[in-house]
Amino acid sequence: MPYRLRYLFIAISLSLVSISIAFDLAKPQPAKTGCIEIIEVGKSISGKPIELCHVGGSHIGSKNSMLVIGSVHGNEPAGIEVVEELIELGAGDNTDLWVIRNGNPDGSNLGTRQNFNGVDLNRNFPTNWLPSVVGAKTYSGTNPASEPETQSLMRAIDLVKPKILITIHQPYGLVDCSQGADQNLDERLALLTGLPATCIPGEMADSPTNTYTGTISQWVNGRYPESTALALELEAEVPTQKITQYAIALKQLPVE
Ligand SMILES: [Zn+2]
DSSP: HHHHHHHHOOOOOOHHHHHHHHHHHSOOOOOOTTOOOOOOEEEETTTTTEEEEEESSSHHHHHHHEEEEOOTTTTTTTHHHHHHHHHHHOOOOOOOOEEOOOOOOHHHHTTTTSTTOOGGGOOOOSSSOOOOOTTTTTTTSSSSOOHHHHHHHHHHHHOOOHHHHHHHOOEEEOOOOHHHOTTTHHHHHHHHHHBBOOOOOOEEESOGGGSSSSHHOOOOOOOOHTOEEEEEEEESOOOOHHHHHHHHHHGGGGOO
């Protein structure tokens, strides 16, 4: 091959290589391990993203769809570990599994139950909302759904419309009683986790919102009559072995 042609050939080859590298860089980056899709549903007050992760499954609104929220109270971190384990396990057969690792990232950073505004997000949802005193443990915010984290979680739920919503808490070590469409869901989850199914005891002292008002479960059970929302209360201390056990239980819940 004449020199000139050879140089032309090399130049063309190099351009093709760089074009293909450029295309590779332009491709969407792979999702975090275990999530086939990640949707940012909003941000916390300090600007941290609240991400909805689609672990796997068929399609939105399918019969066995479930959304698990690892944490809404910043001082109850065990549920985040359970959700991370659940992401690794993947969705069960014929189920559509979605998770939010952390619905209150600012509270987690601060180590507080409430968000950055001192609001208990699980009293801020717009069903049975009651006003309460600023500074109370269960301060419900200035208005129903006043907080960006509450709005983010509502957005995620309206997007997925899960038949089952599980929000993980600590420290009571029980499965809260079922108030939604499936009256047996609590018993099934109790069987799978080994935790007792019983209604969470209300704390009446100090604030009217120490009883259960404006909770995420009340909002979902009222808005989606075919769905069932439950609080899963883990123990105060959860050993690694139990984290795995709870993740396996949640994976199995929609297929039971
Ligand atoms: Zn809690």
